Amino acid sequence: MWRAQRLVFLMSARGITLLQSCTDVEEVAGDLEGILGRFDYYPVHSCQSTNIILSTSKLIPLLADEEEKTKTQTTEETCSRLEQAIMDTKDSKQKALVEAVKRWKEEDNVMEAKCKAKxxxxxxxxxxxxxxxxxxxxxxxxxEVEKKRNQRDEFLKELQMVQEHKFALESQISGSQNTVDELEQKIISAVQLLISFKERRDAAMMEYENARQEVRRLKRSAIAAAAGSKSEILEFSFMEINEATHNFDPSWKISEGKYGSVYKGLLRHLLVAIKMLPSYSSQSLLDFQNGVEIFSRVRHPNLVMLVGTxxxxxxxxxxxxxxGSLEDNLFCKDKMPPLPWQTRISIAxxxxxxxxxxxxxxxxIxxxxxxxxxxxxxANFVSKLTDFGVFYLIPQSESGSNLTGICNKSNPNFTSLYIDPEYLETGMLTPESDVYSFGIILLQLLTGRAGLDILKEVRCAIEKDNFKALLDxxxxxxxxxxxxxxxxxxxxxxxxNRLDRPDLxxxxxxxxxxxxxxxxxGPKEPSRIPSHFVCPILQEVMDDPQIAADGFTYEAEAIRGWLKSGHNTSPMTNLKLEHCNLLPNHALHQAILEWRQRL
Structure with a gap:
């Protein structure tokens, strides 16, 4: 659009210039014609004047004719020259016009060339x-192509890895399939074995039902046989005791009291506690053996088992x-954690x-x-009493004199807190003496206090209705x-007064x-299986605990299988069993049932 406007503008300018040039030429031509007109006028005028002069005065000589001729010639020459000049002028104008037109065309061409160049x-x-x-x-x-190429290379690598992984998985699948087949075969075998076990269990249940009628009779006969025979417990030499305690090394001593010292020892690859009776014990060997015979027959889950003598x-x-002991745990010795009240009640x-x-x-006893x-x-905070009946292995006179020295007011020992006051007066032990000591232990379990004034403090707190302040x-x-x-x-x-004390x-x-x-x-947390709940043969919790002649408790099925296989020795001590009779351990069976109910 702007090119067209530019071209129109240039054409208008060139047209104006051309018109001006034409006007100039016409004006020059007009001027020349005016000059020629004046030259034409002059001859006519001269002729008229001459005629007038001739008419007025015929006295002019011939010289005047010659002058006229000369003037006429001059005039003609001038006219011819003027005509020639006019012609030249017209030619020049025509050439100038041609040149102007040519220059205009060239300028137009240049302008057009510039426009084209632009x-x-x-x-x-x-x-x-x-x-x-x-x-x-x-x-x-x-x-993008390079990126696609790189992606293609990565995809190719991944594809190769996937293919390799695929081959590995296929090989694993084939291996797993073989394993599955083997496991299926094993499962089938296990199912068949389970079926046979169920059949055996049903047969055993039938045998158990048939044998229930004879249990009481066997129990009575076993008790009678046990009462009429001596129990088999291990006997150790003094040399073995000496070696087990490292020559009675003080670092191996556990405790020491009025009824002797206790050492830790290792006897025949078994970790034991060795109770050394005091030196003033002067009982005869027969009396000592008779006392041990009685204690060796006492078996209870909460009594420390006597291994030997x-x-x-x-x-x-x-x-x-x-x-450790209840004393260590209750009074948090050696930074032991406090016992929860549920555990304290269970211990009681x-x-x-x-x-x-x-x-x-x-x-x-x-x-x-x-x-x-x-x-x-x-380890499961199940309590076990120790030193029961040791009192009977020490002569009463020596024991009484020693007790008097210990309980003297000038030597107030912590032990006097647990001694029955009636025993201090009469020197006679009764079951109520243990009730008194148990009452003190109950108060300590409740309050966590070990002072000699615990009885007085608890009585005062209950009278003042402030016992809650004493609870641990x-x-x-x-x-x-x-x-x-x-x-x-x-x-x-x-x-x-022992008669005022309640029955246990x-x-x-x-x-x-x-x-x-x-x-x-209490919190329902899984606890470890108590060791005395586990059968020594099967290493599983017992369902029907039975006491054998060696004093150890076994699962009924396990010990019967041991005896039926021809063994007549103890699975634990390898000593010969006096008889093959079994006695149900009802206390342990009840403890196992209670433990399972807590799970």
């Missing part, structure tokens, strides 16, 4: 920018209980049950030295009403509901 320049710039854009697009395409040194060898129940068992034994240090705890808060949230009831019962156990069976009836509520409110 257009070409703009077109060239557009082409250059277009080329740059195309180059950039081409570079981008190259980058050393008659030479008058020492007793017990099983080793690793978790176990102590009470073991005391009832000892007192109901024939003959009756009185502990005589019951205190927290004589209550040992295993480290044991957790005690059920206050039951705890206060138990404290009153413990105070009754500590009455000076009554105490057990009070403790059992508290134990049950403690189990229900």
């Amino acid at each position: 257009a070409l320049e703009n077109l060239c710039i557009k082409e250059i920018s277009l080329i740059k854009e195309m180059e950039e697009a081409l570079n981008r395409r190259k980058q 050393c008659p030479e040194s008058r020492s007793l060898v017990y099983e080793y209980v690793r978790n 129940v176990q102590i009470c049950s073991s005391l009832i068992f000892l007192h109901s034994n024939k003959p009756c 009185i502990h005589g030295n019951l205190k927290p240090s004589k209550v040992l705890l295993d 808060c480290s044991g957790g949230n005690w059920p206050f009403e039951e705890a206060e009831q138990l404290a009153n019962l413990a105070l009754r156990c500590c009455e000076k 069976v009554l105490i057990l009836r009070v403790l059992e509901p508290m134990k049950t509520s403690g189990i229900d409110s």
